[in-house]
Amino acid sequence: MPHRDFATGDADALPLRLVAPETLDAALEALPEVARGWARAQGFKAGAGAVLALPDAKGGLWGALVGLGDETARRRGRFIAASAASKLPEGTYALDPATDPALAAETALGWLLESYRFDRYAEQFAPKARLVAPEGIDAERIRAIAAGEALTRDLINTPASDMGPADLEAAAAGLAEEFGARMAVTRGEDLLAGNLPLIHTVGRAAAPDRAPRLIDMRWGDQGPTLTLVGKGVCFDTGGLNLKPGGSMALMKKDMGGAATVLGLARMIMALGLKIRLRVLIPAVENSVSADAFRPGDILASRKGLTVENNNTDAEGRLVLADALALGAEESPDLMISMATLTGAARVAVGPDLAPFYTDADEDAAAIARAAARVADPVWRMPFHDPYEPLIEPGIADLDNAPSGGMAGSVTAALFLRRFAEGTRYAHFDIYGWNPRPAPARPKGGVGMGARALLEAMPDLLGLA
Incomplete structure (x- = not known):
């Protein structure tokens, strides 16, 4: 939950x-005389994020x-006013x-997001400035979004020592209990009996208390059906294709896809959207x-397709394949599906954009419009059919890690699409981490694309 709510x-x-x-100039003229004189004496220029107490x-x-x-600063930044929560x-x-109502709503959400602190292991400075919910905004919606984002951040920020598969299951169970959702979990050797062989294969080398599992949560009994699939690799050594130490440093965030879909699920349930929601987390x-x-x-898969495993560090697409x-x-x-899947996506668009794939132009347009409205930037990437042969090795139906090093995010998305065949499908290849602090986004775990998807739900699912 967020560490702060609106003031009452x-x-x-x-x-x-x-x-x-x-x-x-107009703003200064409207101030009381003492405040106006102080602002002018201090040389306040209204630069982006500048704060002046009066x-x-x-x-x-x-x-x-x-x-x-x-105008340039406003175009380049987002949640600019939110930094005031930590400065006032x-x-x-x-x-x-x-x-302006849109600015008031963005500032209100940004204020709550700026007030987030991950304080599980050490005391953190908590902003002492409180904001009254501005008139005319949907305060309950903003609270729900901030709470969902805080959940995502908490899960990603928690190190693997305290966020293994069982801990991720416990987090999902707590969410299910809070909102009256139903949850089933298939663990360990039962994955083989349940025809989820890829999930078992990737996770079988872990210690018994960190056994692989599929978390399956359902909520809602009316409306269109939405299935969210989140990659829950709680730590990724790379397997036998062992990562170098520098590349392993942030692998606690490799369950960022699962954290993001749980945050989005929390938003959906808290707002009571009229949908039938299913969340699948390998x-x-x-x-x-x-x-x-x-x-x-x-490797065998649930769908019956065989996979030549050419890199044990391309494991995320394997566990997602069975879940999809x-x-x-x-x-x-x-x-x-949402996953911290490929470094290629980060090379393409950096850490701030959430690249996504869909074959439906209408869905892509709806997501892009919604992302712009709520300052949650996304970028559409192509399901480029001419690259399909790159994931077909000949010795098996599919290759999880094509050689050549080109179009790594695209080929990973094409691999996943094979397992979602016949379903209206979108895939997000997110980073899940903010490398530098910014207004409303402290350094560390961060949700990407969830707010855009929530905003797009009426268009995507025909909700009233």
């Missing part, structure tokens, strides 16, 4: 004005100004009622032991 009551709240350079005539705190920056003096603040640890799967092995095949058997109205 605004009778004594301090005025908070969001100001752009082009509106600065005195009253008795030397107390009257309120504050927050700079939005010029202690107090309860209220936005000017004349604030939760494994890709370890090294005498029982580890090997390069060159031919299972999900596709029910022919949901829409199936979405």
Whole structure:
């Protein structure tokens, strides 16, 4: 849950004005004389994220100004005003009622996201500035989104010592209990009996208390069907294709897809969307032991397709394959997978964009429009059919790691599409980590694409 909520009551709240350079003069003229003189004496220019506390005539705190920056800064940034939550003096603040409604909603959400702290292992500085929910915004929706994002961040930030497959299962179970969802889990050798061989293969080398499993959660009994599939590789050594130490440092985040779909599921359930939701999470640890799967092995899958395993470090697509095949058997109205799948995606678009794949132009357009509205940037990538032969090795139906090193994200997506065949499908190849602090996005685990998908749900699923 977020560490902060909106402040209650605004009778004594301090005025908070969001100001752009082009509106600065008018904003200053509207201030009380002492506050106006102070702002001018301080040379406040309304630069992006600049904060100025304003005195009253008795030397107390009257309120504050927050700079939005010029047009270029606003185009390049998002949640610019949210950084004020960490910069302002202690107090309860209220936005000017004349604030643009869209800006007020973005600032309110950003304020809660900026106030997030991961404090499980060490005390963290918590912002002391509180914000009254601005009039005219959907405060309950913003709370639900912030809570879902906080869940995602907490799960990703937790190291693998405390976030193995069983811990991820426990997190899903807690969510299911909170919202009255149903959950079933298939573990260990039962994966073979349940025809989920790829999940078992990838996770079988882990210690018994970190056995592989498939988490299957269902919620809702009316409306269109949505299946979310999240990669839950709780730690990825690379298997026998062992990663170098530098590449292993952030592998606690390799369950970022699972964390993101659980965060999105929390948003959906908290808001009571009229859909029938299913969440599938293959939760494994890709370890090294005498029982580890090997390069060159031919692997069986739930769908019946055989896979030549040419890299044990391309394990995420293997566990997703069985989960997607299972999900596709029910022919949901829409199936979405989210995974920290390829380094190639990060090379292509960096850590800030969530690349996604879909064959449906209408779905792509709906997701892109929604992403722009809620400042959750995405970028469509191609399911490029001419690359299909790259994932067909000849000795087996599919190759999980084609040689050549080109189009790695595209070939991974094409591999997954084979297992979602016959279903309306979108795949997100996310990073799940913010390498540098930014407004509303501290360094560390971060959700990508979830808010865009939530915003797009009415168009994607025909919700009223």
